[in-house]
Amino acid sequence: MAATMTPHGPPLDLTHGRVEMSHGAGGRAMAQLIDQLFAAAFANPLLAQGNDQAVFTPPPGRLALATDTYVIRPRRFPGGDIGSLAVHGTVNDLAMGGAEPLYLTAGFVLEEGLPLGELAAIVKSMAAAASAAGVAIVTGDTKVVEHGHGDGVYINTAGLGVIRDPGLDLSGANARPGDAVLVSGTLGDHGMAVMAEREGLAFDPPLLSDSAPLGGLVAALLAAVPETRTLRDPTRGGLAATLNELAAQSGVGMVLEEAALPIRPGVRGACELLGIEPVNVANEGKLVAIVPAARAEAALAALKAHPLGREAALIGHVTDDAARRVEMVTTLGGRRVIDWLAGEQLPRIC
Template sequence: MTPSDREQQVLDRIERARRRRAEVKEERITLAHGAGGKATRTLVDALFLEAFRNPRLEPLGDAAELEIGCSRLALTTDSFVVTPLFFPGGDIGHLAVNGTVNDLAVSGARPLYLTAGFILEEGLPVADLVRITESMRAAADAAGITIVTGDTKVVQRGKGDGCYVNTAGIGVVEHAWRLGMDGVRPGDAVIVSGPIGDHGVTIMLARGDLGIEAENLVSDTAPLHDVVDALLLATPGVRIMRDATRGGVATVLNEIARAANVAVVVDEDAVPVRQEVRGAAELLGIDPLYVACEGRFVAVVDAAEADRAIDVLRDHPLGAHAAVIGRVAADPAGLVLLKTGFGGTRICDVLVGDPLPRIC
């Protein structure tokens, strides 16, 4: 694909911006710093990576890979601040378990043990906390992971928002081959495991912000370890997987494009999106590609293995609507291009602001 002069200017500008040393220009933290997009990336690069720099942190994957004794382990953490705490299809407890389970699963690890840290706001109904812990137990049972240690803190009324939950998870990396960005090749197929954006739109509707209802729409929160395992066992062609949470599929694809130094070319019409999600996203003025999922993942797969991968995924309830949505190309390296239904092509960059705060 040879860009026009005008396109080339845009590409050059993006490239220059990306090469700049990361620097947080704001004096104060904004919601965008937690959105998973450009501001989050800058914060991570300029602050956290700068302060903590070490080879295990540097890949910034969904989980860190560690060798301890004779085992290869994966370690990951996530905090959950979703509002409302309860929503169709799940609650903060489900998310807190599944989110960490999924970060382990897409790293090729079998989830083993989980920690649970609660920050409770004074005044939280104890009945709500009971519901949340019961959800966590059910989600942990479903994922075959054991909650082995925890912590509880309480902050004064007005210094929290009901309940925040942090989980950290350990898994054992059992798949002998190595998943990694360095395996991604031009020509590879890009797959999503199901319809995108269900979780994010469900949360927005649950808040009542849109003034509409969608009876059949529920969060897609689910543990991905089993469907991922089926895929990894069926084909050695999987290069890398990422679960598409904050920032949605578009953000994951941009991370892949940058980290593997390739282009990702997406066929917009091939992306599975439920009608309700498409409609609500239009009202929100946001592309469903940027809306969070909590039970979907993106996989880059050897093109020769793509059909087999799709077959295996579609045999699993959590992959019933899996689809090839695009392919990896050599140029323009580092960018995601979207081929629209009308025959056009546009750059699909990461978002600058936070259109959907506190979605997870």
Template sequence: MNAVVKRFPLRLDTRGARIDMTHGSGGRAMAQLIEELFLKHFDNELLRQGNDQAAFDVSAGSMVMSVDGHVISPLFFPGGDIGSLAVHGTLNDVAMSGARPLYLSAGFILEEGFPLADLDRIVASMGSAAGEAGVPVVTGDTKVVEKGKGDGVFITTTGIGVVPEGINISGDRAQPGDKIIVSGSIGDHGVAIMSSRENLEFETTIESDSAALHGLVQKMVETVPDIHCLRDPTRGGLATTLNELAMQSAVGMHLVEAEIPMKAAVTSACELLGLDPLYVANEGKLICICSAEDADRLLPVMREDPLGRDSRIIGEVVEDEHHFVQMETMFGGNRVVDWLSGEQLPRIC
């Protein structure tokens, strides 16, 4: 026998093989899956330590932690896949505190029978997204459930980050008189998913806006440390996120429909699909609330960043004991933009 023992006599077949229950058993098959698939794409020093936890040094200060589960269907869609989304979604939650994201953990729940080729593609995309963002996946876990007890793959990511000193961004800080900025056109992600699900073809393919916003946020907090609120309007869309902020801050909001950026293709698709774009999920947009003066300083900085090019002031914070979000419509009317009740788009992220 050789001095070097071959742990895995055969290479993992990432072309034809499928996930089976042994990949979740903690034994040799799982070790091979981790080494030949996950480590290949997530390659970094901390993960290679091979311990059940990643260790790293931190400086004293304020830290944030955020978690997001991803159950999107379909797994692959125009503009991304569940892998890139699982990175962007959690990075953005971390970034919305003004923090610089540091590290990610990733928990995979795989369904028996899922093609390894698809898993390989997803993990590769996740690795690329993490690499581009400069935020490595440093610890992970894999579980396998029987066929019919899952749906391909679910990915839960947790991110941690550090908040620069002097930053205090929170959903309860919106004040009457503040301006409401959105960083670009709304509804792209949800409409891309729905079109893909319904096999709808439009003249131009609508792509998800899935993107990591922490670079944009960093420029924003450098320009205006006193940003009051930042939040990404994901599930429930712009309308739900603004209602959350209005409630947390005990204020009302007044929007101007004509100012809300929306792509023509998204508007048409929403009409066709019977969706209200205000409630459609975004994965690469943020809402920023700050003083009017700060908004004027922020806008040019945001517009210089590719992810903030179409930033607009879409309304302002007002006093309102009912915490209503209201909108002046295109036709000069006034509409209450309520919380999403019921379900508009299931499994959109």
């Protein structure tokens, strides 16, 4: 039986087909890949313009722009894949500034030989994540490199969002001594899920990535506590890196309570097995919030009332420390410095 023809040739073979160099060469094969895979999955009016750019009228408010590149290995992991992660990571960067995500761009670097079926699954996952986050993928690009010169697929996304509240300022420079430090849920879930999958380690219950869009959680928090000082998502480098960044930006110190840190038993066990500190492990669906101490309980209640914040916790406070140290009071009553991660313990985690 003859295959049904499309404007740029027969349907892609998603069962046996693989990415070829011609898929990035600008000819018919590339047009076929774009039309049948990317444009079909990401369909929206701006993308349908078919131009080299998406043209739109910006809404009222301040615009926020973020970008990130995703090289995670393995490409699929418990709780997500590189496609959904490429959406969540960038819309979350926008959300940490209080921005409502509007549009994404998507750039793909494909390795020759990647199964087209796997690429289609990644694109489908990316489209579903974008839809759930309320954001449209409106323009993009595809390149193909020779076999052995990539690792299947890398994805870059850039996101544009709007901050509608003219008075909202969530800069990392806003933390003040006495402020409360909160986290929206358990730490280290994403990094340990990826590492366990990569190393073939099995845990009961299985470790799952926390990858998720945080815009709704941020909106709920800001509605309850508009005085929120700053937000940050503790991705690469984990909680330790995030708090050190904020301490440096604000010129303050921070003190955490080890007993208050929410960590799943499986994640704690995996960290002990691999010799990794949970505070250094990446998260992809959590946020750190710094709020005035008087508003800490209201912020905690707002986070806990949201499905993505049910395990939120008050974990410490901001101090007046010219040395900008981040310290932790241990469960034994001692105190130790929580420094930046030295070296690369968790490569290719996002």
